[in-house]
Amino acid sequence: MKSKIKQVVKFEFLRIVKTKGFIIALILAPFLMGGGIAALIYFTEQSNDRTTEEISIGVKIPASDSLYIPIVSAISAKGWTIVENSDAGELRQLTLDNRLKGYIEYDSVKGVSYYSDKLADLYITNTITQIVQNVNRSREIRQLGLDEEQVSRLLNPESASTYKLSSETSETAEAANANAEYGIKLACGTVFFMLFAMSLMMFSLSVGRSVLEDKSTKIVDVLLTSVKPEQLLTGKILGISAASFLQMSTWIIIGAVSVTCSNVSALSGISDILTPGIWAMSAVFFLFGFFAATAVYASIGAMSETEQHFNRLSSYVIWIIMLPCFFMGPIAQNPDSTLANVLSFIPIMSSSLMPFRVIMVDVPVWQILTSFGILLISTFLLIKLSAKIFRNGIMQQGKEFGFKDIFKWLK
Amino acid sequence: MLQLKNITKNYGSFRAVDDLSFTAEEGKIIGLIGPNGAGKSTTIRLIMNILQPDSGQILINGEPYKDEDSDLIGYLPEERGLYKKQKVSDMLRYLASLKGMKAEEIETQIDLWLSRFGLSKWKNEKIDALSKGMSQKIQFISAIMHSPKIIFLDEPFSGLDPVSSDELLKVIKELKTQGRIIMFSTHVMETAEIICDHIIMINHGKKILDGTIQDIRKKYGSDTITIDCTGSHSFLEGIDSVAGVTERGHELNIAFKPGADVNSLMREIVNKAYENQCVISSLKVDQPSLHSIFVSIAAQTDGQNTTQNTSENEIKN
Numbered sequence: 001m002k003s004k005i006k007q008v009v010k011f012e013f014l015r016i017v018k019t020k021g022f023i024i025a026l027i028l029a030p031f032l033m034g035g036g037i038a039a040l041i042y043f044t045e046q047s048n049d050r051t052t053e054e055i056s057i058g059v060k061i062p063a064s065d066s067l068y069i070p071i072v073s074a075i076s077a078k079g080w081t082i083v084e085n086s087d088a089g090e091l092r093q094l095t096l097d098n099r100l101k102g103y104i105e106y107d108s109v110k111g112v113s114y115y116s117d118k119l120a121d122l123y124i125t126n127t128i129t130q131i132v133q134n135v136n137r138s139r140e141i142r143q144l145g146l147d148e149e150q151v152s153r154l155l156n157p158e159s160a161s162t163y164k165l166s167s168e169t170s171e172t173a174e175a176a177n178a179n180a181e182y183g184i185k186l187a188c189g190t191v192f193f194m195l196f197a198m199s200l201m202m203f204s205l206s207v208g209r210s211v212l213e214d215k216s217t218k219i220v221d222v223l224l225t226s227v228k229p230e231q232l233l234t235g236k237i238l239g240i241s242a243a244s245f246l247q248m249s250t251w252i253i254i255g256a257v258s259v260t261c262s263n264v265s266a267l268s269g270i271s272d273i274l275t276p277g278i279w280a281m282s283a284v285f286f287l288f289g290f291f292a293a294t295a296v297y298a299s300i301g302a303m304s305e306t307e308q309h310f311n312r313l314s315s316y317v318i319w320i321i322m323l324p325c326f327f328m329g330p331i332a333q334n335p336d337s338t339l340a341n342v343l344s345f346i347p348i349m350s351s352s353l354m355p356f357r358v359i360m361v362d363v364p365v366w367q368i369l370t371s372f373g374i375l376l377i378s379t380f381l382l383i384k385l386s387a388k389i390f391r392n393g394i395m396q397q398g399k400e401f402g403f404k405d406i407f408k409w410l411k
Numbered sequence: 412m413l414q415l416k417n418i419t420k421n422y423g424s425f426r427a428v429d430d431l432s433f434t435a436e437e438g439k440i441i442g443l444i445g446p447n448g449a450g451k452s453t454t455i456r457l458i459m460n461i462l463q464p465d466s467g468q469i470l471i472n473g474e475p476y477k478d479e480d481s482d483l484i485g486y487l488p489e490e491r492g493l494y495k496k497q498k499v500s501d502m503l504r505y506l507a508s509l510k511g512m513k514a515e516e517i518e519t520q521i522d523l524w525l526s527r528f529g530l531s532k533w534k535n536e537k538i539d540a541l542s543k544g545m546s547q548k549i550q551f552i553s554a555i556m557h558s559p560k561i562i563f564l565d566e567p568f569s570g571l572d573p574v575s576s577d578e579l580l581k582v583i584k585e586l587k588t589q590g591r592i593i594m595f596s597t598h599v600m601e602t603a604e605i606i607c608d609h610i611i612m613i614n615h616g617k618k619i620l621d622g623t624i625q626d627i628r629k630k631y632g633s634d635t636i637t638i639d640c641t642g643s644h645s646f647l648e649g650i651d652s653v654a655g656v657t658e659r660g661h662e663l664n665i666a667f668k669p670g671a672d673v674n675s676l677m678r679e680i681v682n683k684a685y686e687n688q689c690v691i692s693s694l695k696v697d698q699p700s701l702h703s704i705f706v707s708i709a710a711q712t713d714g715q716n717t718t719q720n721t722s723e724n725e726i727k728n
Contacts, residue, residue, distance in 0.1 A: 007508040219492030224461040226481050226509035395461060
């Protein structure tokens with residue numbers, strides 16, 4: 001009978017792997033994803049780097065005013081062109097004609113004002129307001145009778161150096177390194193999280209749909225003359241899991257090779273973050289979460305009569321898998337928050353969230369073990385329950401089953 | 412030999428199969444017939460080991476059913492099911508491997524059977540490229556290619572053209588001569604009448620008929636005489652034993668009353684016809700068709716069941 005499970009595993013694995021969609025996703029997805037990220041980085045850098053852009057700012061400040069020189073010098077220091085004009089109407093027209101980004105006007109009553117029809121261009125708007133703020137601040141300080149050095153120290157106070165504490169190594173990482181490390185961790189954690197969550201959803205849906213196909217095409221009657229329902233379920237889960245692992249490991253290998261071959265210095269620290277321990281822990285969490293999710297979807301497939309019925313029932317489970325995605329913002333900001341903590345203990349959710357947290361912060365060992373314990377026990381129980389539901393649901397046709405029927409079967 | 416001994420299967424409070432017993436022997440085609448909802452599907456699933464009986468035993472060669480026995484069974488379900496996106500050869504390979512066949516043997520059998528049914532050129536085509544009849548032949552091949560000892564065919568001829576039906580029938584007869592137990596389920600009584608050696612009819616989960624076609628006909632006897640005549644046949648109305656006459660062109664179908672002596676009746680009909688100048692060119696005592704037996708027994712058992720249910724309801728009330 002074991003060899004029959006092997007036959008089901010082999011068939012289900014090849015059934016997925018031999019499809020064009022799988023092959024395209026296997027090879028193209030990492031390149032599309034990598035290309036997408038590279039394009040995003042490129043365009044972000046392009047939009048941030050405005051040193052070469054020609055920026056013209058209008059200025060209407062009387063040359064006699066004490067603000068004139070510091071403001072004009074600060075703007076010139078940015079490499080921006082200054083267009084001086086005493087007629088505010090002309091400056092306004094030039095701005096509306098897109099020949100100026102905006103203009104600064106000084107009025108003894110209103111003070112300094114900045115006018116632009118492009119206030120949403122925060123780079124320019126913030127720079128101007130910052131310049132004016134600094135000029136005003138230093139003027140106020142000078143009026144107190146302080147010398148230049150004192151003014152400079154007041155305007156540029158020393159900041160605190162930040163160090164990352166570690167029980168294993170001495171504190172050497174300074175602020176710049178810590179920030180860079182955080183960035184890489186966030187990227188790695190997010191990639192792991194998204195990869196796990198998406199794979200869990202995609203492949204467990206495949207198991208559910210495969211069971212539904214068996215039921216709706218009536219081939220299940222033929223299959224069950226050769227294998228027991230539990231064996232069929234096991235074979236399906238293992239076969240589709242194998243396809244899922246093939247896809248994930250291929251993506252990870254392509255990613256690892258790309259990172260190794262690339263000269264991006266920022267990525268050199270990845271191997272320090274993704275230690276073998278994290279790989280192993282993530283794989284185990286994913287594996288059990290995957291079995292739990294696929295078992296649930298298989299039972300949904302067995303309960304369903306049509307694709308619509310399947311979609312309706314599975315929408316409840318998708319919420320469980322995808323819930324952490326909705327909270328990704330706050331979780332990424334503080335992976336040790338109560339929200340992140342609680343969600344990383346909930347089975348299936350923990351499969352994608354706990355690896356993320358472990359990559360981001362030092363999660364206490366007891367939390368990892370407790371979360372894994374909960375996942376292990378719930379996976380075992382879910383498989384047992386799903387087998388029961390599967391056995392009952394798969395052979396009963398012509399009726400849409402609901403959760404009421406499940407309780408009847410589980411009695 | 413396949414034996415069902417006092418099999419009962421309940422779905423909650425509903426009894427789908429009720430104390431069913433029968434024996435199916437090697438080299439025989441056994442027809443399992445019954446109206447819709449009679450319990451046929453449940454019986455088939457019990458024999459196929461898809462469902463477990465609540466009580467009773469299923470024996471194969473005198474031994475209780477074991478998991479390994481699943482390889483001895485071939486099944487062609489009424490509602491055909493194959494993976495549409497799979498190639499014909501992959502589909503057959505998978506189903507054969509689940510029946511414990513070795514890889515080399517599978518390849519030989521696939522080629523052999525596809526060639527036999529003229530489907531060799533479709534070997535590497537996807538199932539959804541096949542016509543309904545072709546898919547049916549593929550499913551039939553999957554049911555028999557592992558040389559099962561017990562073959563269950565549920566409506567094997569539905570959707571097949573006459574040539575394909577004959578082809579399939581030929582194979583079924585070959586399997587019979589090879590000593591396989593062939594169980595056959597159909598709603599087409601004419602087909603069952605031609606193919607089956609033995610008929611088992613169930614209704615409301617109970618066996619209501621069990622025997623060879625000849626035994627059943629003998630048991631249910633004849634109640635009609637058919638004559639082919641020219642001239643007035645009004646004389647038939649004057650014969651006491653005649654219950655009714657139905658005209659079918661030249662033919663008259665004469666139903667006679669229960670207990671009537673068929674030989675005396677025939678003599679009386681011939682004499683009266685002669686007296687009334689009616690020329691009879693043929694006269695025969697009709698053999699009851701399986702169809703008419705099926706209809707009458709089903710109606711009878713349905714009536715009994717309704718009465719029983721009414722009585723039960725009256726008691727409950």
